[in-house]
Amino acid sequence: MTKLKSLMFAAILSTVSTAALAADPLDIAFTVHSGASNTFWQAVQKGYEDACAKVAATCQMVYVQTDGSAQEQVANMEAAIARKPTALITSIVDNTAFDDVIKRARDAGIIVIASNVDDLEGAAGNARQAFIGQGFVPAGYSLGKAQSANFPKEGPIRVLMGVSAPGQNWSEARAKGVLNFMDDYIKANPDRDIKYERIDSGTDLAVVSDRVGAYLLAHPDTNAYFDTGFWHAGVARVLADRKIAPGKVLLGGFDLVPEVLEQMKAGYVQVQVDQQPYMQGFMPVMEIYLAKTAGLAPSDIDTGQGIVTPDMVDGIMEKSAMGIR
Amino acid sequence: MRRLLKLALLKPELAATLLLLLLVLFFQIKSNMIFLTYDNLRGMLGFLPEVGLVAVGVTLLMICGEFDLSVGSVFALMPMTMAVLMVADWGFWPATGVGLLLSAFIGFLNGWITIKFEIPSFITTLGMLFMARSLTVVVSGGFPPRLNMDNIPEHLFISYVGPYDMFRASFLWFVGVALVVGFLLAKTNFGNWVRATGGFLPAAEAMGIPTNKVKIICFMICSVLAGFAGLIQVLRLGSPLPSIGEGMELQAVAAAVIGGTSLYGGIGSVLGGIIGAMLIRVIDNGMVMAQVNSNWFKFAVGALTIFAVVGNSWLRKRGRAMKVETKQ
Numbered sequence A: 001m002t003k004l005k006s007l008m009f010a011a012i013l014s015t016v017s018t019a020a021l022a023a024d025p026l027d028i029a030f031t032v033h034s035g036a037s038n039t040f041w042q043a044v045q046k047g048y049e050d051a052c053a054k055v056a057a058t059c060q061m062v063y064v065q066t067d068g069s070a071q072e073q074v075a076n077m078e079a080a081i082a083r084k085p086t087a088l089i090t091s092i093v094d095n096t097a098f099d100d101v102i103k104r105a106r107d108a109g110i111i112v113i114a115s116n117v118d119d120l121e122g123a124a125g126n127a128r129q130a131f132i133g134q135g136f137v138p139a140g141y142s143l144g145k146a147q148s149a150n151f152p153k154e155g156p157i158r159v160l161m162g163v164s165a166p167g168q169n170w171s172e173a174r175a176k177g178v179l180n181f182m183d184d185y186i187k188a189n190p191d192r193d194i195k196y197e198r199i200d201s202g203t204d205l206a207v208v209s210d211r212v213g214a215y216l217l218a219h220p221d222t223n224a225y226f227d228t229g230f231w232h233a234g235v236a237r238v239l240a241d242r243k244i245a246p247g248k249v250l251l252g253g254f255d256l257v258p259e260v261l262e263q264m265k266a267g268y269v270q271v272q273v274d275q276q277p278y279m280q281g282f283m284p285v286m287e288i289y290l291a292k293t294a295g296l297a298p299s300d301i302d303t304g305q306g307i308v309t310p311d312m313v314d315g316i317m318e319k320s321a322m323g324i325r
Numbered sequence B: 001m002r003r004l005l006k007l008a009l010l011k012p013e014l015a016a017t018l019l020l021l022l023l024v025l026f027f028q029i030k031s032n033m034i035f036l037t038y039d040n041l042r043g044m045l046g047f048l049p050e051v052g053l054v055a056v057g058v059t060l061l062m063i064c065g066e067f068d069l070s071v072g073s074v075f076a077l078m079p080m081t082m083a084v085l086m087v088a089d090w091g092f093w094p095a096t097g098v099g100l101l102l103s104a105f106i107g108f109l110n111g112w113i114t115i116k117f118e119i120p121s122f123i124t125t126l127g128m129l130f131m132a133r134s135l136t137v138v139v140s141g142g143f144p145p146r147l148n149m150d151n152i153p154e155h156l157f158i159s160y161v162g163p164y165d166m167f168r169a170s171f172l173w174f175v176g177v178a179l180v181v182g183f184l185l186a187k188t189n190f191g192n193w194v195r196a197t198g199g200f201l202p203a204a205e206a207m208g209i210p211t212n213k214v215k216i217i218c219f220m221i222c223s224v225l226a227g228f229a230g231l232i233q234v235l236r237l238g239s240p241l242p243s244i245g246e247g248m249e250l251q252a253v254a255a256a257v258i259g260g261t262s263l264y265g266g267i268g269s270v271l272g273g274i275i276g277a278m279l280i281r282v283i284d285n286g287m288v289m290a291q292v293n294s295n296w297f298k299f300a301v302g303a304l305t306i307f308a309v310v311g312n313s314w315l316r317k318r319g320r321a322m323k324v325e326t327k328q
Helices: A002-023 A039-054 A070-082 A099-107 A136-148 A169-188 A205-218 A232-241 A258-266 A277-294 A310-321 B002-010 B014-030 B038-063 B071-087 B092-116 B121-140 B169-187 B189-199 B201-206 B211-237 B248-258 B270-289 B294-321
Strands: A027-031 A058-062 A087-090 A111-115 A130-133 A157-163 A194-200 A224-227 A250-254 A269-274 A306-308
Touching: A027 A039, A027 A070, A027 A277, A039 A058, A039 A277, A058 A070, A070 A087, A070 A099, A087 A099, A087 A277, A099 A111, A111 A277, A130 A277, A136 A169, A136 A224, A136 A250, A136 A269, A136 A306, A157 A169, A157 A205, A169 A194, A194 A205, A205 A224, A205 A232, A205 B038, A205 B211, A205 B270, A224 A232, A232 A250, A232 A258, A232 A269, A232 B038, A232 B211, A258 A269, A258 A310, A269 A310, A306 A310, B002 B294, B014 B270, B014 B294, B038 B071, B038 B169, B038 B189, B038 B211, B038 B248, B038 B270, B071 B092, B071 B121, B071 B211, B071 B248, B092 B121, B092 B211, B169 B189, B169 B211, B169 B270, B189 B201, B189 B211, B201 B211, B248 B270, B248 B294, B270 B294
Parallel strands: A027 A058, A027 A087, A087 A111, A111 A130, A157 A194, A157 A224, A224 A250, A250 A269
Antiparallel strands: A269 A306
């Protein structure tokens, strides 16, 4: 009898929760500043869709046609808000352009969570409720610090900082983090001749390799190149073409994509920062679910400043093939 | 002598050639004589075939009086198709064949829709730009497949060849293609048809030139060259990213225009398109070498585009105004 009661209770509970979900399914829109062709975002989308499937939410991911176009993204947000979704997840690549639209969404009772990129002023910058992503400046600092272990122990040091998308929060903030570290490193080593330079490196493998390749020729004393994305994989090809041994010019950057993992295995890339894009898609949906079902307030999650080194590559490659990393 | 000077001034690519020479000299001096070093030239010559092949196709099409804004997307779609098929155990050649056929089909569609519905090719190919880019992402599932370079005949496309390993094999393909297209344009009936179709369409039709066929063939050549260029880049970088070639369409149009191709059709040369593409690469590379603030890159390309076209127009006017005695 007890067994029968338990079974009946479980059946009722499952019917109620299914009915509740069916009566008020979550409707979520995710607007981003990237085009669909950026490999990084496919892992975010996979996390987002997996999470949506788990809570039976209706979800849509909206890319822009022109990579990095804030106005296009704002237009997409306006369109998403017009259909009154439960929640809006968005990247915030500009400190002011999104303020008004986010405020209107909040006023309309829509949950707004920032993912991947936040206003540089954080919660004070606009009305979003939480940020789930990497702290770019600390991540840049961590990258610089991790790579500095490979710097020559004596003599002058020249570092090149490739800013992939000048003017965009994510790229500028990462570069700032690396350069903050470099400033501290210079202060900690007052007797050494240490210089760094910034360059507009671009977001195309071929262009980045050509530009950085030219810089390395003009400055053969360059010890390290930092990229604010994963495009230093192209620079690794240039070094290999010029028969420059791995480690002669240290390479490091952000995000794990197959090209970078291969160059890490080859020894050309020593350090990479992983921001766990799958989590940036998955966790906002979970926070929205908890906010709607349990009234829990969305809160910030730092998805990581995980330093990845070549010895970790094999395990990551397996996950990468599954679209999770 | 005066006659030769007049002929030279009337050449559409003259201004760009002069500008190129001046810039090379400028960057060589500004970079403390590093710009023309072996390694830098080798790097630039490795990249040139990729932008150059696209510029050749776009130039041909612009001479024919049409535009193709979808070249950057076809540049990505062709190698992605090949890579996905190779991951599915297709051989390199069949997979490449399918990729090139797909490129040709996109070119055919661009031409057919433009002609059949009498809409500007600017619009048709703008639509195709988005469609082909989207297909690239769909085909790859968003995650670029890994190319197994062991199954690819690298020596035919990307290995270094020539004296001191100065060029990649792709450079030979580029020169070969440029010569063939240049020959077609300068020495064959087809070339005359292309110029006539782009120069003054009603007259070309009245003369019995199959203008529709000519246009469709030019669209197809342009698309196939863009796809082939994309293949070369992917083999060189070893990575079929779905984002490659973004913005390339505008660079290719800029290269053609800098090289003296008329936006209204009928005037232009393959050599001009190549010189235009070289100019853009030289500016990009030279500014890094010369330590110019990189925030000025796009400004420089834009200013030089205007400067080259104004220069071209001025030189041609001077050429036309120059009086030459004619022998009776």
